[in-house]
Structures are given as structure tokens and as C-alpha cells.
Amino acid sequence: MRRITLAIAATGAVAALALTGCGSSPAQLGGVELAAAEVVQQSAQKAEAVTSYTVDAVVDVTGGEQRSGRIQGTMRYQSRPRLAADLTLNTVNFGGRDVPGGAHVILLEDTVYVNVDALNKALGATKPWLKASLSDLDAEDQKQAREMADRVRQFDLAGTVQMISTSKDVQAVGTETVGGVETTHYSGTFPVETALAQLDPDKRDRAREELAEIENMRFDMWADAQNLPRKITLSGEADEGSFNATMLFTGFNEPVEINAPPADQVGELPERTGDAPTGD
Known part of the structure; x- marks a missing residue:
């Protein structure tokens, strides 16, 4: 059975981003004035219906020399x-170390393709992409692969807005243009533990692990006329550091074409992480 420990470690940042009450300052939506909290609640419902989108994201983490870093990238996502x-x-930088060339990951249901130069060099790979399928893995590695898939699912728009919808102090703070789209800007906070309860069980445990040290999260959301988030920022502080994320969303429900890399560019992971890939 092939081992995927290094691949999981190299791409564990896939979802480092990866997530009713009363408000004031009513917003206009379809000719009807809605309180800010109602708009956010409707936004959560709208996000549930989104099956594809593109997100540009940057995450900055501070927490001492070994825990500080930045991740920046783009993901095209499709759920159906x-x-x-x-x-x-x-950009992948943690503890003052960069991952040269960044990382490229493609997930197709139960199969993951990883292109990370540093990983390829460590394994002596002769092809740019490494592939792992659940059917090739033993029980422990299947668990790790499923955890990675869960990280990607956490990156979804719906989960983030569900968490925001638990805010008790959200307010509309003005209108702004985001990516050429007119939006209303909302701002507030939400308690992390309460927000996590809104997520599906398969997302909740992983999100709790990522956000365990943060009690309250600050957020800003810019929603368009259809009440879909065009931009979301999240920030929080803990005893040992801080977390800041910015996500820009486009391409809601537009067709997404995500394919496996060319077969002649893909090699299999080795039987053990210390072995060279077969290149098949």
C-alpha cells in the first residue's frame, strides 16, 4: 500500500482558510428593507445553493517564529x-520557510493529484505530479486522505457564511464596489464555538481543530444585490498569535472544468515515503 504522509503534510494548507441575532442599519434588498442580521441569514441560504465558484484567498498567521506565515492562492471549486x-x-510560508514554487493540488472525488517541487525532490520523483487514490491506500492512509478531502470541503462558501450567520452584533456599514460589483458592507463578530455548531459534523471537527484557540472571530462581508458574498474577511486573536483571512468570490454557479493532469505527467506515490516513485 502506498503511503501519503508527505503529500498530506505538503498540502495540509488546503483549508487553512478554510468554516441570527439582531442588527441595525437596514439594507435594501429587492425593494424590501431588511435588518443586517436578516440579510446575513438570507446570504447563508443563498450560499447553500451555490454549486461552483472561484475564490482568491490570503491567510496570515502570527504566533512566534515557528507558527507565523502566509498562504496565498486561488481555488476553483465544484460540489456537483x-x-x-x-x-x-x-505563496506558502511558515516558520520563515517558503515552499519553493508553491503548490498545486487537484482533487477529483477520491483521487488527489499533488504538484509540489519540494515533495518531488524529497521522493526522487521523475514526473511533476504525484497521484493517490483511496483504493490504493491502507486504512490509516485512507483516513488521512479523507481528512484532506474534508479540508477542501471546509473551504466552501456555505460553511463560512453559516458561521457568520450566528453573529449577534452584525451591522450594515455602507456600500462599496468589489470587483466591479456594487455591494453592501456588513461587519460584526461571532463566537467560534457557537458558529461551529452550525456546520455539518464532517466539517465541524476539522474546523474546530483549525480555530480552537480563537474565542471570538471578527468578520466583514460584502454582499451583492442577490445577497451573495463577494468578499469576506475573518480575523481573530489568541494568546499565542492572530489569524487574518481575506477571500474574494467570483463565478457563482458558472461551469467549472477541472480535469486530472495529463497521464504522462503523473507518477504514483511510492510504497513507502522513503522509496522512489515508480513513474507509472
Whole structure:
């Protein structure tokens, strides 16, 4: 059985971004004035219906020399008719160390393709892409692969807005143009533990692991006339550091074409992480 430990470690940042009450300052939506909290609640419902989108994201983490870093990249995402994601991380830096060339990950249901120069060099790979399928893995590695898929699912728009919808202090703070689209800007906070309860169980545990040290999260959301988020920022502080993320969303429900890399560019992971790939 092939081992995927290094591949999982190299791409564990896939979802480092990866997530009713009363408000004031009514907003105009379809000719009807809605309180800010109602708009956010409707936004969560709208996000549930989105099956594809593109997100440009940057995450900055501070927490001492070994825990500080930045991840920046773009992901194209599709939940139906099958789960598929194409993630390009242009910047991956943690503990003062860069991942040269960044990382490129493609997830197609139960199969993951990884292109990370540093990983390829460590394994002596002769082809740019490494592939792992659940059917090739033992029980422990299947668990790790499923956790990675869960990280990608966490990156979804709906989960983030569901968490925001638990805010008790959200307010509309003005109108702004985001990516050429007129939006209303909302701002507030939400308690992380309460927000996590809104997520599906398969997303909740992973999100709790990522956000465990943050009690309250600050957010800003810019929603368009259809009440879909065009931009979301999240920020939080803990005893040992801080977390800041910015996500720009486009291409809602537009067709997404995500394919496996060319077969002649793909090699299999080795039987053990210390072995060279077969190149088949």
C-alpha cells in the first residue's frame, strides 16, 4: 500500500482558510428593507445553493517564529455533479520557510493529484505530479486522505457564511464596489464555538481543530444585490498569535472544468515515503 504522509503534510494548507441575532442599519434588498442580521441569514441560504465558484484567498498567521506565515492562492471549486477542486498556492510560508514554487493540488472525488517541487525532490520523483487514490491506500492512509478531502470541503462558501450567520452584533456599514460589483458592507463578530455548531459534523471537527484557540472571530462581508458574498474577511486573536483571512468570490454557479493532469505527467506515490516513485 502506498503511503501519503508527505503529500498530506505538503498540502495540509488546503483549508487553512478554510468554516441570527439582531442588527441595525437596514439594507435594501429587492425593494424590501431588511435588518443586517436578516440579510446575513438570507446570504447563508443563498450560499447553500451555490454549486461552483472561484475564490482568491490570503491567510496570515502570527504566533512566534515557528507558527507565523502566509498562504496565498486561488481555488476553483465544484460540489456537483461530483466534488472537484483545483487549488493553486502561489505563496506558502511558515516558520520563515517558503515552499519553493508553491503548490498545486487537484482533487477529483477520491483521487488527489499533488504538484509540489519540494515533495518531488524529497521522493526522487521523475514526473511533476504525484497521484493517490483511496483504493490504493491502507486504512490509516485512507483516513488521512479523507481528512484532506474534508479540508477542501471546509473551504466552501456555505460553511463560512453559516458561521457568520450566528453573529449577534452584525451591522450594515455602507456600500462599496468589489470587483466591479456594487455591494453592501456588513461587519460584526461571532463566537467560534457557537458558529461551529452550525456546520455539518464532517466539517465541524476539522474546523474546530483549525480555530480552537480563537474565542471570538471578527468578520466583514460584502454582499451583492442577490445577497451573495463577494468578499469576506475573518480575523481573530489568541494568546499565542492572530489569524487574518481575506477571500474574494467570483463565478457563482458558472461551469467549472477541472480535469486530472495529463497521464504522462503523473507518477504514483511510492510504497513507502522513503522509496522512489515508480513513474507509472
